[in-house]
Amino acid sequence: MDRTLARVAALVPIGLFLVIYGIHAGHGFVQDDYTWVLHSRSRSLADLAQLFVRDNGFYRPVVSMSFAVNEWLFGAAPRGYGLTNVALALACAGAILGLARAFELPRGAAWLAGTLWLMNFYFTKTAILWISGRTALLVTLLGVLAATAFIRHHLKTALLLVALALLAKEEAVLLLFVLTAWLVVKRSGLDDRRPPVGEWIVGSVTVLLLYLAARSFTTAMTPFTAPPYYRFTFNPLAVLRNVFEYADRSSTLAAVVTVVGAAILGFREARLEPITRRAILCGAIWLVAGLGFAYVLPVRSDLYAAMPAAGSSLIAAALGASLWRASTAVRRRRALMAAIVASIALLPVYWLRTQRMVHVAEFSASQLDDLVRLTRGLAPRAFVEIDDVESRNPHSPNLAAAFGASVNDAYALRTGRTLDLILVNSTAPALNPSTRAPDLHLALRDGRLQVVGRPGS
Numbered sequence: 001m002d003r004t005l006a007r008v009a010a011l012v013p014i015g016l017f018l019v020i021y022g023i024h025a026g027h028g029f030v031q032d033d034y035t036w037v038l039h040s041r042s043r044s045l046a047d048l049a050q051l052f053v054r055d056n057g058f059y060r061p062v063v064s065m066s067f068a069v070n071e072w073l074f075g076a077a078p079r080g081y082g083l084t085n086v087a088l089a090l091a092c093a094g095a096i097l098g099l100a101r102a103f104e105l106p107r108g109a110a111w112l113a114g115t116l117w118l119m120n121f122y123f124t125k126t127a128i129l130w131i132s133g134r135t136a137l138l139v140t141l142l143g144v145l146a147a148t149a150f151i152r153h154h155l156k157t158a159l160l161l162v163a164l165a166l167l168a169k170e171e172a173v174l175l176l177f178v179l180t181a182w183l184v185v186k187r188s189g190l191d192d193r194r195p196p197v198g199e200w201i202v203g204s205v206t207v208l209l210l211y212l213a214a215r216s217f218t219t220a221m222t223p224f225t226a227p228p229y230y231r232f233t234f235n236p237l238a239v240l241r242n243v244f245e246y247a248d249r250s251s252t253l254a255a256v257v258t259v260v261g262a263a264i265l266g267f268r269e270a271r272l273e274p275i276t277r278r279a280i281l282c283g284a285i286w287l288v289a290g291l292g293f294a295y296v297l298p299v300r301s302d303l304y305a306a307m308p309a310a311g312s313s314l315i316a317a318a319l320g321a322s323l324w325r326a327s328t329a330v331r332r333r334r335a336l337m338a339a340i341v342a343s344i345a346l347l348p349v350y351w352l353r354t355q356r357m358v359h360v361a362e363f364s365a366s367q368l369d370d371l372v373r374l375t376r377g378l379a380p381r382a383f384v385e386i387d388d389v390e391s392r393n394p395h396s397p398n399l400a401a402a403f404g405a406s407v408n409d410a411y412a413l414r415t416g417r418t419l420d421l422i423l424v425n426s427t428a429p430a431l432n433p434s435t436r437a438p439d440l441h442l443a444l445r446d447g448r449l450q451v452v453g454r455p456g457s
Contacts, residue, residue: 009339026082028365031404033131038413040067059220062168085128088137093118095144102151103279113317122249122302129357136306139169159203229299249305254316264335269326279318287311364402370449387443388425
């Protein structure tokens with residue numbers, strides 16, 4: 001009976017995840033998605049190799065390669081890209097489960113760690129529903145796999161995985177410092193095995209230098225060349241706000257589950273064994289240090305919490321294992337029932353939190369359909385001016401929200417043709433206004449693109 005109940009409690013959140021994101025993923029590309037997919041197209045090994053010396057402001061060739069594979073499989077149909085993100089999120093949860101097992105946590109606690117990460121209210125929906133959010137999924141997956149290899153003393157494999165994580169997202173540079181701190185923990189008496197410090201330090205420096213050398217062949221942003229919202233700020237108020245916001249985005253669910261679990265399971269008899277303490281300490285290092293860049297960046301994103309949240313999930317799982325060991329059979333059954341009921345009760349909450357992003361993706365797809373239809377007869381390089389509208393209602397996206405600066409890439413990705421498309425509106429005039437008279441004048445009216453002027457009309 002208890003074993004069946006435990007299986008149901010473990011599988012219900014996964015079913016919830018699959019229902020929500022299996023339905024909502026891949027309804028359309030949004031903004032950067034179009035540019036990234038278009039410029040990741042590869043038709044040969046030479047094209048794939050070129051991705052390592054190219055950038056879109058960020059140097060993330062592993063992400064570009066994943067888009068190249070998707071484009072080869074699915075073309076310009078966003079559904080396959082979205083389902084790839086779903087699969088990557090599940091892989092991240094599985095990797096976190098594996099990391100918890102590497103720390104010798106029980107199987108149930110390891111499952112809890114992966115589930116807590118997967119069911120986060122913030123970054124999971126952003127990483128899956130925004131196709132470009134794949135950056136956070138790939139860096140988390142590769143980073144956690146690197147950490148698992150490190151804990152299992154496969155240092156060369158760990159260094160290779162860190163190198164791949166760096167090629168997925170630049171925040172992976174923090175992994176080298178996190179794992180070096182873990183090495184100190186392992187040598188402090190909490191682990192019987194003594195990893196080769198010199199080998200790790202030399203390997204880490206080598207990986208970092210090779211990564212910086214690879215970046216030097218591109219024009220990717222640095223902290224000195226980035227726009228103001230990507231430059232580090234050490235304003236105390238801004239940093240303090242970031243600390244609180246990212247504590248929420250990365251750790252609230254794990255903290256609530258831990259507190260409720262302690263209330264149901266009881267905590268008076270719980271004891272932190274050495275294995276549990278090591279997992280908690282390493283999880284805390286991962287969480288705090290993994291958010292290093294997020295603390296000092298003016299721009300805020302749910303995605304910055306994705307990789308660090310593996311740390312809070314590991315902490316919650318380790319504490320949960322201690323609570324579970326010290327609890328009674330009756331209390332354990334209550335905790336499992338509470339987990340099942342809570343998962344089902346939260347289904348509408350998770351569902352509603354996806355609606356804004358799904359709406360924008362669907363709007364983008366429908367407007368692109370209209371744009372292709374209305375411009376079908378135009379010659380290549382024809383100039384099309386499109387009047388956008390200012391959207392004050394978050395439930396009514398405009399073309400700027402759908403395409404941003406990528407409207408020309410969106411058109412090229414869908415049609416293989418090139419036009420000169422410019423979005424204009426009263427609050428955000430075109431960045432590069434044309435002096436030419438438009439060959440076609442379109443406008444967004446009542447949520448649909450319409451022709452409002454042709455040459456000579």
